[in-house]
Amino acid sequence: MPTPAPKSQHVLVLNCGSSSLKFAIIDANTGHEIISGLAERLGAATPSVKYKYKGDKTLIDLEPEQAHAEAINTLVTLIKDHKLDEQLIAVGHRVVHGGEHFTKSVLINDQVIESITQAATLAPLHGHANLLGISSAQDSFKGLPQIAVFDTAFHQTMDKVAYLYALPYNLYTEFGVRRYGFHGTSHFYVAGQTAKLLNQPIEKSNFISAHLGNGCSVCAIKNGDSVDTSMGLTPLEGLVMGTRSGDIDPGLFNFLTTQLDYSAQQIDDLLNQKSGLLGISELSNDCRTIEEAATAGNQQAALALDMFCYRLSKQIASYMVPLQRLDALIFTGGIGENSDIIRKKVITQLGFLGMECDTQANLDARFGQQGVISTEQSRIKAVVMPTNEEWVIALDSANIVKEL
Structure with a gap:
């Protein structure tokens, strides 16, 4: 039956x-x-x-x-x-x-x-x-x-050494000033799907997930748990993003206020809305537009892409410290799923890890297609995995309803 x-x-x-x-x-x-x-x-x-x-x-x-x-x-x-x-x-x-x-x-x-x-x-x-x-x-x-x-729940498995800032401890205990991380549903989803793709249990999998869109973050996932991530107290920390600066010298705040008479709101607007790919390229926050301009010879567009990839590669490489062993690098999000140019740049910069890009597989893995984009000889796999945060939300909601 x-x-x-x-x-x-x-x-x-x-x-x-x-x-x-x-x-x-x-x-x-x-x-x-x-x-x-x-x-x-x-x-x-x-x-x-x-x-x-x-x-x-x-x-x-x-x-x-x-x-x-x-x-x-x-x-x-x-x-x-x-x-x-x-x-x-x-x-x-x-x-x-x-x-x-x-x-x-x-x-x-x-x-x-x-x-x-x-x-x-x-x-x-x-x-x-x-x-x-x-x-x-x-x-x-x-x-x-x-x-x-x-968004923050997946990262609550991080240890204090990863999530605390080197600030007076009472700022954490009294006001909750610490690193929280974001894009948690996306990192959780693509890690689970990548484990299935590679036919290995998530509980024994070490991944680095790069969620790349207008907002960008990287997550170190050890045995299925988040152990570090690039965003912090707010979604501004970490990588170069569409309009967000990512990491900067905190001394910039004093310079902008005392030397250029910026208000706190103006600084917030500068770092969140006018920086990142948009700020460097002076053209757009849209990666597709910047890639087209760079290909056509626009030097600032090319610089914006190079900075984006350089900072991303550095962040990924740093997560070998908490992980020690890496099974796969995962690309996801609008840029991660569609930009074969950025993926190839990053994989090439991480070649010392034993990772090599398969050019054809990289071109094929666009527009919602998942797949391994590293060569068979690579010690560490590179994977494109489309995210589906909405399904995670639906699944969690359905599971909670079952328990009511």
């Missing part, structure tokens, strides 16, 4: 940013997206919602200045119009910062909201948007369990 198919477990996944709302209904059993879309430019003059359902793409213009609550109301209408609400079992929320309060995903209640609110002071741009998304979803989906899935 055939085994009956598992009952569909549809989870509405919400990723609420400061001016955008990414959403999808995902079958937690299969990862299949039923509907997905993005509300963007919320609070601005021309907000809109674009979504994909059954292969058709639709754009809806919202009223000027409409924000998150109105966007979620539009989303509720979409879901009900397509009769998708009857199968929903939960709403899963991506929450960027969980501080030290959360080491795993949790059912949202008043106490959880209070803890998220406290952690939001460490990442105000993301945290307050996450709280707004939770509040709006609670109003719109009364009776559905609301689940919080934290």
Whole structure:
């Protein structure tokens, strides 16, 4: 007798940013997206919602200045119009910062909201948007369990030697000043998928995962656990990113304030919005645009790419210290999954580890294709693994609902 198919477990996944709302209904059993879309430019003059359902793409213009609550109301209408609400079992929320309060995903209640609110002071741009998304979803989906899935949770296995700053210790004990790390759901997902690809247990796997997009981070994963990562107290620390500076000399703050009369807000804007690939290239934060310009002979675009790859390669090499043994380097995220140019540069710079790029495999592994891109002779494998953070959120949400 055939085994009956598992009952569909549809989870509405919400990723609420400061001016955008990414959403999808995902079958937690299969990862299949039923509907997905993005509300963007919320609070601005021309907000809109674009979504994909059954292969058709639709754009809806919202009223000027409409924000998150109105966007979620539009989303509720979409879901009900397509009769998708009857199968929903939960709403899963991506929450960027969980501080030290959360080491795993949790059912949202008043106490959880209070803890998220406290952690939001460490990442105000993301945290307050996450709280707004939770509040709006609670109003719109009364009776559905609301689940919080934290970017920081995967990194709570780091040791103090990795997560503490060399600052007065009371800043940590009293105010929680430490390195937390981000992109945790992505690093967790691609590590598990890479272990399956290489046919080895995750509990015995040592990986370095490079999540490369507009935001970038590297994670050292030892026997399946995060032991170090490049982002810190906030998502600004670490690598060169699209518009973020990554690591800088903290003395820059004194220089900018005393010599150039910058305010704290101006410094924050400079480091988060005007630096990185955009700042160096003076062209764009989009890697594709910069690669095209560099190929055409733009020297600043070429410099931006070289700096990006150099800092990335240094960060990866440094994680051989906590790992000692490396099974594979994983590329993921928009840049990591699609830029064969950056992947080849990085693998070449890490050649001393016994890693060599397979040119054809590297070209083939683009546009959502996974695969090993190192040569058979390489001592350490290089892998492209598309991430799927939304499926992780859906899975965690479905598992928590099962326990209710």
